[in-house]
Amino acid sequence: MTAPAYNKPLLDVRGLTIEIETRRGPAVIVDGINLTVGKGETVGVVGESGCGKSLTMLSLVRLLPNKIKVRGGTAVFDGRDLLQMSKSELRQVRGGKIGFVFQDPMTSLNPVMRIGDQLCEPLIYHRDMKKADARKRAIELLKLVGIPGPEQRIDAYPHELSGGMRQRVMIAIGLACDPELLIADEPTTALDVTIQAQIVDLVKELRRKLGMSVVWITHDLALIAGLVDRVAVLYAGTVVEDAPVGELFKRPTHPYTRGLLASIPKLSDERASRLSSIGGTPPEPGRRPKGCPFAPRCGLAEPICHEHVPALLSFAEEPRHRVACFVAQRQMMEAA
């Protein structure tokens, strides 16, 4: 983990805007997201349901559902814009250079294919492996993700495995071609805590062994505290705060980030009668307020917040900590 390596990002997303077609016309779901991932860096993308975190990642490999379209922005991966690639170029990237782990292993694995065949598919396609070699590699991969008895399990169907096992198979498929970037979309949300802890440790270890970059999408701030190098907090389709993980937890600055952190009950807490919570609910796509999207729920909102959208600006003393909030930015300026 050396800091200078981050200067040359592996993935550089700029101004990504995604719209959904509705009966009332197009509605913006993701509004000009900027996000970078350095080589070997692990980035956590955090936000509540509907904030656009999954769509952002799906749009990178152009897997968006029909009615949802990218309307603007670039996503440069390894020197090429993913959003401009032809379909055949894209096929080389999907599963080859970018591995994907989806949230629900129950619906993302093919129920009528043996897991071994699903694992061999990318190896044969991307790595030109012979079937026998691919099978050998598939067994290695199953061993790597900690599945006991991989020689027998490779011929199992998904329904024969438990949830944790299926998620491990998903991770093994994501890792099959040694991708430079692994995008994991809530990979542990459907799992129990003890299995979740196993998966988190597994990804940490694999990252160290293979040196890949990881984007971990989640709604659980506690989960990524020990896992990622940097966190981007999303709210209603925009990045509201982006900071190294220690910095974010030490100095959460955006009122939304602070609210999120405060609403997590901590094991080390004494029993408090009330949790602090954020009033209201996130805006629906298509009904985004003018100005800062968080302003209607924000206790610190000022008139300017309801009129203009704040830009994501760096802290003076820690340029890697960026926040999009007029009030916080003014306080920073006054402090400087």
Place this chain on the structure above:
Amino acid sequence: MGAQPLLKVENLVKHFVVKLGAFGEKGATVYAVDDVSFDIMTGETLSLVGESGCGKSTTGFTLLNLQRATAGKVIFEGENIVALDEKRMRPYRRALQIVFQDPYSTLNPRMTVGEVVGEPILFHKLATKAELPERIARLLADVGLPSRFAQRYPHELSGGQRQRVAIARALACQPKFIVCDEAISALDVSVQAQIINLLLDLQQKYGLTYLFIAHDLAVVRHISDRVGVMYLGRLAELATREQLFSNPLHPYTKALLSAVPEADPELEQTRRRQILTGDVPSPLAPPAGCRFHTRCPIAMDQCRSVVPEWREVVPGHHVACHAVAESVPG
């Protein structure tokens, strides 16, 4: 504690018979809940935690007689309610309510919020039709919704608002006891905190007793008076919140606590976890002896054959484990 038990659960057992094989020709038994006993004190929040499939929800359903118990008793107001048929159960239903996990599938999409909340009031004849709108408005106010929501349909509401409606429905017939079956698990963090606060406020206001079924230990620690840990259909440990979180005795409880991530990067990076290997065995064929022995780091020979006794090692602290000494310094 001094409080009276509101409900006494005695040796509750629930087995499901399932059909396996392509034509259902093979029968098998799922040992969902096995020999579970505990008391729920008036006014307390008792939580049941455990991984999916450990039988915590089944326990909740069975003790409300929503599923027929295979054996065992649940004593409420002197009556063994799990032995009652549906008709004789009905008067007790009023006092015993439940809030389900998924606020999307548990509200009838064709009924307005007012109809959903008003139905139990009319059914139990707690108000006349003329009084109804006012009662509904009061219930909605209790759960923090404006009264105009009575005219809305569930699809117009967000997840948090739906869960508020589900809570209002449970409150409608002035219950004494509410089972919250993963009632906050499907909600976003910021909304989850709102609902937890709401549940705590309502408990104070109406003196409710909760059985809180959840898998999120941080939430459980926040709201519970006592916590029971279940593993594969059996209770592993039951203690007050302080006892369980500061002095867990059962190795499964210890592993469960150690697996919970904390929102503190420095702590997380240095923390030593005790990670369990393997998966929960199938409840179709639970292991003999202690059901945890296949994953237990300190399993002994005895654990593989003898079911550990459910005993109180410190006043209020129950555990089922051979390795825990007879008397433990509290």
